[in-house]
Amino acid sequence: MSAMGRWEPNARGRLAQAAMELFQELGYARTTVEGIAARAGLTERTFFRYFTDKREVLFSGSADLERFIVETIAHAPRTMAPLDAVVSALEATAPFFEERRGYARKRRAVIAAHGELRERELIKLASLALAVAASLRTRGVSAPTAALAAEAGVAVFRNAFERWVDDREQRLLSGHIQAALKELRAVTAVTAGAGTSSPRLRPTKPSRRRRPNTQRPA
Amino acid sequence: MSAMGRWEPNARGRLAQAAMELFQELGYARTTVEGIAARAGLTERTFFRYFTDKREVLFSGSADLERFIVETIAHAPRTMAPLDAVVSALEATAPFFEERRGYARKRRAVIAAHGELRERELIKLASLALAVAASLRTRGVSAPTAALAAEAGVAVFRNAFERWVDDREQRLLSGHIQAALKELRAVTAVTAGAGTSSPRLRPTKPSRRRRPNTQRPA
Numbered sequence A, B: 001m002s003a004m005g006r007w008e009p010n011a012r013g014r015l016a017q018a019a020m021e022l023f024q025e026l027g028y029a030r031t032t033v034e035g036i037a038a039r040a041g042l043t044e045r046t047f048f049r050y051f052t053d054k055r056e057v058l059f060s061g062s063a064d065l066e067r068f069i070v071e072t073i074a075h076a077p078r079t080m081a082p083l084d085a086v087v088s089a090l091e092a093t094a095p096f097f098e099e100r101r102g103y104a105r106k107r108r109a110v111i112a113a114h115g116e117l118r119e120r121e122l123i124k125l126a127s128l129a130l131a132v133a134a135s136l137r138t139r140g141v142s143a144p145t146a147a148l149a150a151e152a153g154v155a156v157f158r159n160a161f162e163r164w165v166d167d168r169e170q171r172l173l174s175g176h177i178q179a180a181l182k183e184l185r186a187v188t189a190v191t192a193g194a195g196t197s198s199p200r201l202r203p204t205k206p207s208r209r210r211r212p213n214t215q216r217p218a
Helices: A011-026 A033-040 A045-051 A054-059 A061-074 A082-091 A094-098 A101-112 A115-138 A144-168 A173-188 B011-026 B033-040 B043-048 B054-059 B061-074 B080-092 B094-098 B102-111 B115-138 B142-164 B175-190
Strands: none
Touching: A011 A033, A011 A045, A011 A054, A011 A101, A033 A054, A033 A061, A033 B061, A045 A115, A054 A115, A061 A115, A061 B011, A082 A115, A082 A173, A082 B175, A094 A101, A094 A173, A101 A115, A101 A144, A115 B080, A115 B115, A144 A173, A144 B142, A144 B175, A173 B011, A173 B043, A173 B080, A173 B142, B011 B033, B011 B043, B011 B054, B011 B102, B033 B043, B033 B054, B054 B115, B061 B080, B061 B115, B080 B094, B080 B115, B080 B142, B080 B175, B094 B102, B094 B175, B102 B115, B115 B142, B142 B175
16 A cells, blocks of 8 residues: 555644645646645545635635534523624634634735735635624524524624734734724714714604615616 | 617626526526527527626626625724625625525525536635625735634625525515624624633633654655
8 A cells, every 4th residue: 555545643734734835836826636645645545535626725714613602602691692692702712723823824925915825714714704693683682683693793703803813912802802892882872962863863764754766776 | 781780778687597498498408698688589699798607697697796795894884893795795785685585595596506607606605705704804804803803704795695695584685684694693703601711712822832844745
């Protein structure tokens, strides 16, 4: 038997590290699976046991992460408010990321430089928000509240993550998440002096007036 | 001179309407530019004066809409809070959509059925949130607050738009926007009984503790 089929300890991590090095040295476009495997001291066959292609190296963790978040929400105490359950589950991922700030920074640089990768990242985040909303609904949260709590929570996480990656003072991700949550709460708080009589805070009950539905396109 | 170069009144609207009919009748994949032009009683050359391809029929309005929203935010009263300025600008688009609910419903059905179109829609919304955040920053709003207010506002709009499209009672979009804003405010309000001493509401000042930054990939 050749060495090719042999189990390689931490092959996934070595391949990811090698891929990130090559994305930085050669650029994403010029990096090949062959080159990644060679840099990691592994075979292409081993690469394909873990990843379908080089793009997958950047995104393969997101399914596990989504599953972890969804399960954490599902098991949160029944009394926990929806947004608290979401933010709490997102914060529970922090120890995982805390060990990988340098990798996260390099990953972001590669993604920022390629429209196709930026789009993939957006889609992963939208998928996460949908999964989070579904998990809240299983807790008996109404669909509209679940959707808004999920989107608000993911927005908090995304903003906190960006700031954590850039933070020269190396403050923890959980601190950035709490700071972003506080900011979101300040942003959504009804501003002093604005009451329901304000012209921009109209009655929230939807109007029943009907209008012709002409179906004329844009 | 042939009739091909002739100016056609409302050619854009006729092409969009024809495209939507064919997307419904034949499916998106089987609809051709040739077919769309023929259905509208126009030439392919006229089609390409307005749209680069059939997909563009579904998304060509979004750049104008984004520009309108960005300018409305830029001109909002200085005293208006960031989220109010965003929601107010999004609400200002309602009269445009109110005339086009039937079209919006058909458009959504086509988009929902095709992954590629769903991704395009997500990207347009993300682009809108970035443009809204940039517009808030020109008003002197800090970058973190601008990003969160933009994302919260776009989340409110998207949720309201979905419910408006589905609304059998034909209530107005502006009412749905106000209802979704109220829900977001309820979702983000600090829940009764949860104080800063609660384990899930830790001090918001980020911790200064350092941790080793091992840069180990996922």
